[in-house]
Amino acid sequence: MLVYMENEILDIFNNGTWYHSVNFKNVKSKGTFDYTDLVYNLNFPTMKDLSVLDVGCSDGFFSKFFLEELNAKKVTGVDFNLYDGSVAFEVLNSNEEEYVEKYNSQNDYENLKFSYETLGLMTSNKFELLKKVFNLNMDYQNGSIYDLTEFKKHDVTFCGSLLEHLRDPITAIEQLYFSTEKFSIIDISNSLNGIYNIFNRPLSKYTGAGGNFYHHSEKAISLMMEAVGFKNVKLLKRYKIKIEKYGYKIPHAVIIGFK
Numbered sequence: 510m511l512v513y514m515e516n517e518i519l520d521i522f523n524n525g526t527w528y529h530s531v532n533f534k535n536v537k538s539k540g541t542f543d544y545t546d547l548v549y550n551l552n553f554p555t556m557k558d559l560s561v562l563d564v565g566c567s568d569g570f571f572s573k574f575f576l577e578e579l580n581a582k583k584v585t586g587v588d589f590n591l592y593d594g595s596v597a598f599e600v601l602n603s604n605e606e607e608y609v610e611k612y613n614s615q616n617d618y619e620n621l622k623f624s625y626e627t628l629g630l631m632t633s634n635k636f637e638l639l640k641k642v643f644n645l646n647m648d649y650q651n652g653s654i655y656d657l658t659e660f661k662k663h664d665v666t667f668c669g670s671l672l673e674h675l676r677d678p679i680t681a682i683e684q685l686y687f688s689t690e691k692f693s694i695i696d697i698s699n700s701l702n703g704i705y706n707i708f709n710r711p712l713s714k715y716t717g718a719g720g721n722f723y724h725h726s727e728k729a730i731s732l733m734m735e736a737v738g739f740k741n742v743k744l745l746k747r748y749k750i751k752i753e754k755y756g757y758k759i760p761h762a763v764i765i766g767f768k
């Protein structure tokens with residue numbers, strides 16, 4: 510962990526825009542989602558000495574967890590972000606303007622420029638920040654889940670809360686399959702999960718252009734994983750997480766599939 514430049518780090522943790530809450534010393538950044546305790550209950554298997562491809566890695570919260578707590582050897586984080594290094598979803602031409610405005614307003618680089626630059630960072634990409642502050646063996650790459658061919662195969666692939674934002678989840682899961690040596694873990698958020706799981710049916714519901722395209726049931730994602738070739742597909746965990754700003758909780762499912 511970086512012990513010097515602590516004031517600059519604290520400035521970004523206290524005043525930056527964060528997708529995930531992350532602890533630094535006795536300060537916790539105010540993320541949209543706080544997984545800091547919950548992440549220990551998601552039943553992730555050990556990743557000891559394994560290489561991991563974290564697709565849609567955002568600020569690297571999960572990459573950091575895989576390295577520090579699950580003993581992964583190395584993580585490559587891939588994200589596709591046209592705007593500012595925080596959160597962007599696949600947008601349509603019809604709503605691009607709205608998204609550029611929304612995500613540019615979340616770019617804290619200009620406000621906290623002095624702190625970022627003192628740390629040697631030229632963007633507000635929090636993945637790069639966490640790598641530096643916690644001295645982590647992880648690398649950020651720009652890329653899209655629709656084409657992972659440029660990344661070599663990894664023992665483990667992880668894709669958290671991304672499939673529901675994509676117009677084509679099956680191509681994305683197939684790309685994960687081709688990039689996986691041992692197992693892949695998919696976390697989906699699904700505000701209709703409760704209802705769908707009563708019937709255990711393979712349902713995908715269209716929810717509107719951009720942002721979220723679909724809500725998928727666990728069964729739908731599990732069948733898609735099997736369709737592209739994953740074996741022994743099973744549920745690791747169902748959980749709910751609060752959107753800190755609004756206070757309500759969103760159901761999620763974590764699913765694993767093996768090669």
Ligand SMILES: C[S@@+](CC[C@H](N)C(=O)[O-])C[C@H]1O[C@@H](n2cnc3c(N)ncnc32)[C@H](O)[C@@H]1O
Binds near residue numbers: 655696
């Ligand atoms: C909802 S966030 C999830 C972040 C984190 N993986 C998690 O589980 O909390 C989705 C992330 O996927 C990224 N993303 C959007 N479209 C993508 C694409 N086509 N390929 C890779 N990443 C993408 C977004 O920029 C964002 O960082």
